[in-house]
Amino acid sequence: MNALQVEQEQSKKRIQTLEARIQALEAQGITSGGPLPDSETAAMRGRGVGQAPPGAEPAVGTEQASVENEEADRKTPAPTEVVEAVTQAEQGHFGEHINIEPGITYSHFSNAALNLSGFLALDAIFLGLISIDEVQADVLTYDLTARMGLTPRIQADVNIPYIFRRSNFRSGGAGGNASGLAERTITEHGLSDVSLGLSYHLFRETASRPDLVINGRVKAPTGESPFGAELVVVPGTQGNLKVPSKLSTGSGVWGASIGASLLKTIDPMVVFGSLTYFRNFKRSFGDLDEAPGDQSGRADLGDAIQYGIGVAYALNDRSSLSMSLTQRFVKHARLLLNPPEGQESAGWQSVVGSQANIGVLNVGATFSLNPKLTLLFNLGAGLTDDASDMVVSVRLPYQF
Template structure:
């Protein structure tokens, strides 16, 4: 009935926290005891939600593939109102269906027990189908056109710092700084052409972009707290998009329009909860919203003017499943459902982080 190891005295400082964290002697043992013990599935949630390696690991190779589907319909009116009640002209229904398949490799390396870096390299395949009525001058006759593109996407780099390590009373707090480079093909200057000679309403791009065309910097903060078997998490971030000059932003064939473009800076926030229902399996649900103000353009020597209709509000609900295969490999699956017109209809993805 006598313990083999006597209890370690509490050498804590203010607030009951250990006075030192060197991991040796009584003080280090006290801090270790104060940190909650996570299951393997809870560790997978931490790694997936904070997008960082577990800091005690040195190298993680995270490969993933996702399919993003977008379907939008738009009523097109070409004419005028007579007597404020009767519309004279053409009424057409336009529809765009788009699939974007992205495969990426995110390589993460833990420099210390609090600092890690990563680089994410995506490759994107896009297919879009454009359907518009008005073929042969009849509103009920439609014609369509398709476009495909595949290329590298925008490569991004990240730096993570663990501000607070989770204890029984404090959450895990991680700050991040990410930089995205415009390595993908730009959407500006892509020309629209008439595809069907019998339908002047149907115009389609000659190719599809795989990048945004801009450098941006994102500063973020994520928080996570474990209440076994529940994990609560949340995050907030601010993305600054750097203005860039383009030699041509016009979509009209034979027309060149140089301009400087500044897209709106994005504020994103969200949160969710994960439930570990076994040592190796967990499920999660989260909500994310991103707010982006109107974009602006400026002709050479001119002043900025807003782009009408460019303000967006994107919100999505994401459901995830995590399975720990072994101490090295984890499988993370997710389904994201768009809640606003500015959000894709759905995104289905699966990731395979492997930790060495």
């Protein structure tokens, strides 16, 4: 009897020793990373250690392993501040919070054209007026974007832009003089087109699939319309140089867009892309053309489709560099002029030269100043004739 009691006491001490060792291993995080050695596992099972009775709650180690298996398909390791900043810049700020993003953008555009007004004699000699026209435009845009997370997957935003425009028109050969030069500068400023947007986080990024966000936007014609601006002849140029009487600050029509954007984190890189379709709606105007007098009718600006691809590379936890390409294809604009009373309409007419191919190469940098404030810098260079020569923008999104 004494021998049996001694053996039971020894077994009890061994069980207590093994339980103490298990607790020590769990404290060091070893059990969560893998199984115990086979000899110790077999010994514990033989003594009933670590086995829960029927109906009991699972052990802590089992519950933790289940959570880990559930999260195994998500991004690992946890994204750094700059990766989060890049993701928010490309996909939006989802979650039930408010984000305010002031920004400033400067763009420069230049174009030169050779104008001939006359005819060829003997298929070799040009008789008439020759002028070289050059246009240089600078646009400074201040805008404020406010975003609100309605749910963890839905975000609404509003963008309010204010534009300052300066256009310089030059003409060589003014007044029939080969060395004659004429110049006129026009400035304009005002509210541009305000837009409202809604984004839905369809799929969250995992190890096997990218982040997917679909978005829609409506644009209101709150800016100054480009239609009805008469062309004014600059004195002393004999008609060689004509400049608009005013500059527009908006499109003049209602518009909408729908698109999708993808993003995949491949540490330390973030790869992203987007595809967007732009729709402009027909609208009536009291004056459409640039000739003196009012010519009423309807305008149908060309729809457009745009794609973008890019990659961002994290330099450290708080800064990254990015490079992207965006290209937009714009269809012809059309005009429907109201005919004089008693005459038939000529129907919709395409505006020559209104189609566009706008390609821009962007180089950017992202700096996470703190968990709530980010600095975004972008430099764009036009790759096609229809694109701006240079675009520089700075944005400061702040999350409340």
